[in-house]
Amino acid sequence: MVLNYIWISFFLVAFAVALVKLLFFGDAGVFSSLVQATFDASGSGFKIALGLTGVLSLWMGIMKIGERGGAVRLLSRVIAPLFRRLFPGLPEDSPAYGSIMMNLAANMLGLDNAATSVGLKAMQQMQEVNPDKERASNAQIMLLVLNTSGLTLIPVSIMVYRAECGATNPADIFLPILLATYFSTLAGLVAVALYQRINLLHPVVLAYIGGGSLLVGGAIWYLSGAGRAEIEALSSVSSGVILFSVIVGFIAAGIWKRINVYDAFIEGAKEGFLVAVKIIPYLVAILVGIAVFRAAGCMEMLETALAWACRQMGWGTEAIPALPTALMKPLSGSGARGMMIDTMNTFGADSFAGRLAAIFQGATDTTFYIIAVYFGAVNIKNTRHAIPCGLIADLAGVVAAIFIAYLFFF
Numbered sequence: 001m002v003l004n005y006i007w008i009s010f011f012l013v014a015f016a017v018a019l020v021k022l023l024f025f026g027d028a029g030v031f032s033s034l035v036q037a038t039f040d041a042s043g044s045g046f047k048i049a050l051g052l053t054g055v056l057s058l059w060m061g062i063m064k065i066g067e068r069g070g071a072v073r074l075l076s077r078v079i080a081p082l083f084r085r086l087f088p089g090l091p092e093d094s095p096a097y098g099s100i101m102m103n104l105a106a107n108m109l110g111l112d113n114a115a116t117s118v119g120l121k122a123m124q125q126m127q128e129v130n131p132d133k134e135r136a137s138n139a140q141i142m143l144l145v146l147n148t149s150g151l152t153l154i155p156v157s158i159m160v161y162r163a164e165c166g167a168t169n170p171a172d173i174f175l176p177i178l179l180a181t182y183f184s185t186l187a188g189l190v191a192v193a194l195y196q197r198i199n200l201l202h203p204v205v206l207a208y209i210g211g212g213s214l215l216v217g218g219a220i221w222y223l224s225g226a227g228r229a230e231i232e233a234l235s236s237v238s239s240g241v242i243l244f245s246v247i248v249g250f251i252a253a254g255i256w257k258r259i260n261v262y263d264a265f266i267e268g269a270k271e272g273f274l275v276a277v278k279i280i281p282y283l284v285a286i287l288v289g290i291a292v293f294r295a296a297g298c299m300e301m302l303e304t305a306l307a308w309a310c311r312q313m314g315w316g317t318e319a320i321p322a323l324p325t326a327l328m329k330p331l332s333g334s335g336a337r338g339m340m341i342d343t344m345n346t347f348g349a350d351s352f353a354g355r356l357a358a359i360f361q362g363a364t365d366t367t368f369y370i371i372a373v374y375f376g377a378v379n380i381k382n383t384r385h386a387i388p389c390g391l392i393a394d395l396a397g398v399v400a401a402i403f404i405a406y407l408f409f410f
Helices: 002-025 030-069 071-084 096-108 112-128 138-148 156-164 170-196 203-224 228-256 261-295 298-312 320-328 333-347 352-363 367-377 386-409
Strands: none
Touching (some): 002 261, 030 156, 030 228, 096 112, 112 367, 138 170, 156 170, 156 333, 170 203, 203 386, 228 261, 298 320, 320 333, 367 386
């Protein structure tokens, strides 16, 4: 519903601005530019979606091997001791624990469909022990905020879009996204813990959060003292080593589990092909809306206003072209994806703005959409502190993304 209003607004605002330009400034070509923008954007959307089929089929195939080979279950066992202490309201024998671990592990590995299905199952299992069926329980809110914070270890889709938009090294945003999404998740977790008075000083919780924070802090400390060439080389090498190790590791896990690795890959690749085909209408729709908004000069006006505000506060303006992605992300995943692609097409996939837009896209998730889907599935009407905690995580992810992008790419 939100995306519906946003999409309509793109056209209505563009039409109003174009009409003003025609009537008051004599710009006779503005409507021709709008029409041409619709043709160019629809063609671009189709080409991008078509180009996604190969890479998306590859990674969906690899992820299917990992899923069948037990990678999701392994990651679930690794994070289980921490998350059992973050859901103190659940009975110790609740089957929801298994679904929660699977949901978070699938999210970390970028298995969107699997993550959503087991996430909804976890919500339903928690709803069974929820004393007030219309009011979100503490456990349900914690799960939702951890989902909206967007913790992802392998941002496959973003790397795929960067490849399609001509990035020299599509994976160079791998490490920055990992750092930014960590801060987003940490902020969301702390916010919910403060609301629910969860003890974050428990030794097990401190070991996980403290250990992760030390690793992230150490990485940022090291990178802050390194030169740009060294940072780019480290990011490129680390992303390549990690991602290819994941591919080999998933295949090895499949061999260990004695599954038919090739058949599992083919099954996942088929899903990737279908996903690429299914997104064509959505991608064309949002890119056309953004294109007419930009062709009418509305995007330039928005960026000018944001740049003026930043200058008044003494901030740099290099991040301004990427901010529409950050502003759109809590409202609509497809809308933010369209903004990211538009930024990369306009400024270049390897530009500072193009890279920052990709980091924004990977740093958080669609807060309002996730709230609507997860709570709607169990008829929750009183969301309590879910929205403010989710937005705190979003804000932390945006701020961290800007800082990290300057550290890596400026």
